[in-house]
Amino acid sequence: VTTWLAVAIVAGGCYVLRFGPLLLLSGRQLPDRVARALRVAGPAALAALVVPAVVAPTSTLDPIAAAPRLVAAAAAVVVHRRRRSVGLTVGTGLLVLGAADVVVST
Amino acid sequence: VGDLPADLRRHRAAAPGRLFDEGAAPLLVVVAALAVSAPLVASASSLAAQLPRASTPQRALAAFLVVVPACAVALNRFQQGLSARRRLRYYLGVATAMYLVWQLTTAIGLVAGAGLRLPDVLQFTAPLAMVALLVPSVTSRAARTAVTVASVVALAGVALPAGIGTIAGLGAGLWVGMRDEGGAS
Numbered sequence: 559v560t561t562w563l564a565v566a567i568v569a570g571g572c573y574v575l576r577f578g579p580l581l582l583l584s585g586r587q588l589p590d591r592v593a594r595a596l597r598v599a600g601p602a603a604l605a606a607l608v609v610p611a612v613v614a615p616t617s618t619l620d621p622i623a624a625a626p627r628l629v630a631a632a633a634a635v636v637v638h639r640r641r642r643s644v645g646l647t648v649g650t651g652l653l654v655l656g657a658a659d660v661v662v663s664t
Numbered sequence: 665v666g667d668l669p670a671d672l673r674r675h676r677a678a679a680p681g682r683l684f685d686e687g688a689a690p691l692l693v694v695v696a697a698l699a700v701s702a703p704l705v706a707s708a709s710s711l712a713a714q715l716p717r718a719s720t721p722q723r724a725l726a727a728f729l730v731v732v733p734a735c736a737v738a739l740n741r742f743q744q745g746l747s748a749r750r751r752l753r754y755y756l757g758v759a760t761a762m763y764l765v766w767q768l769t770t771a772i773g774l775v776a777g778a779g780l781r782l783p784d785v786l787q788f789t790a791p792l793a794m795v796a797l798l799v800p801s802v803t804s805r806a807a808r809t810a811v812t813v814a815s816v817v818a819l820a821g822v823a824l825p826a827g828i829g830t831i832a833g834l835g836a837g838l839w840v841g842m843r844d845e846g847g848a849s
Contacts (some may be wrong), residue, residue: 559702560690561690563690564690564691564693564694566778567694568693568694568697568698570827571694571697572698572704573727573728574793575701575704575705575708576701576704576705576727576730577724577727577728578708579705579708579709579711579712580711580712580715580718580726580727580730581712581720581727581818583709583710583713584733588713589847591843592682592805592842593713594841594842594843594844595839595841596706596709596710596713597696597708597710597804597806597807597841598804598806598807598809598837598838598841599706599709599712599837599838599841600706600707600735600736600739600801600842601705601801601807601810601813601814601837602706602810602813602814602833602834602837602838602841603703603704603706603732603812603814603834603837604703604720604736604794604797604798604801604811604817605705605798605810605812605814605818605833605836605837606703606814606815606817606818606829606830606833606834607703607732607794607818607830608794608795608798608815608818609815609818609819609833610815610818610822610829610830610833611790611791611794612764612791612795613822614789614819614822615787615818617822617823618672618816618822618823619819619822619823620692621748625800627788628725631792631795634792634795634796635724635795635799638735638795638799638800639799642800643794644796646672646794647796647799648789648795648796649786650730650741650819651792651795652785652788652792655785655788656783656785659785660810661800662721662784
């Protein structure tokens with residue numbers, strides 16, 4: 559029963575955490591500082607999720623293991639800057655990671 | 665990419681739901697699961713600022729579909745200019761598509777995943793897709809600073825449990841963003 563109670567609280571809580579900002583923040587004049595923070599909230603949230611996923615997906619910092627993923631991510635950044643295509647970005651990143659893995663493991 | 669079973673085990677340990685398997689107290693599980701939502705709160709807040717006209721039912725629907733990538737796609741598009749009415753429709757279209765694909769592929773994974781042998785490299789698809797969202801979202805000096813600070817802090821805290829590093833990174837990014845006067849994009 560405790561397990562299901564916890565699941566219910568998490569489910570409800572997750573929804574409230576999303577609905578709260580949408581309900582309270584829309585259509586009202588926000589203080590300058592808050593508005594500035596919100597402008598960078600999207601990029602900051604993405605960066606805080608992406609960078610650990612690229613550098614240390616298993617929560618351990620290992621420069622040698624991270625090198626192929628870093629090279630692949632850097633290639634993805636360059637490709638996206640040039641071509642603005644998600645498909646090309648992901649495809650190039652995967653190819654570079656595959657190639658870099660082969661290089662590292664030999 | 666390393667020894668797959670060991671990788672998977674560590675991934676499982678990182679997910680709040682798996683804390684139960686390790687005998688963690690229910691309260692800890694609840695707190696960890698809600699804390700993981702911090703990036704969603706940030707995304708929902710940015711989205712809210714862009715949807716001034718939405719009705720409460722529309723917002724309730726929008727909230728149900730909030731995920732960081734959907735908000736990022738919509739916010740990147742909004743930066744190129746879109747009327748207030750079209751913004752809601754655009755976001756709902758993106759988010760609904762992501763929701764359906766997510767549910768469908770999760771179901772496929774549950775049914776067929778055990779028999780699939782995919783190359784390890786494919787696990788990197790999701791981070792790469794987020795890179796493709798992150799790059800165009802950095803359109804101002806303030807965003808660049810916030811992204812740098814968020815990255816460094818999130819990485820520094822990567823060994824901490826329950827995604828604390830990511831939350832700290834997000835908080836640090838918001839903090840420098842708030843202080844940066846050159847924030848207008």
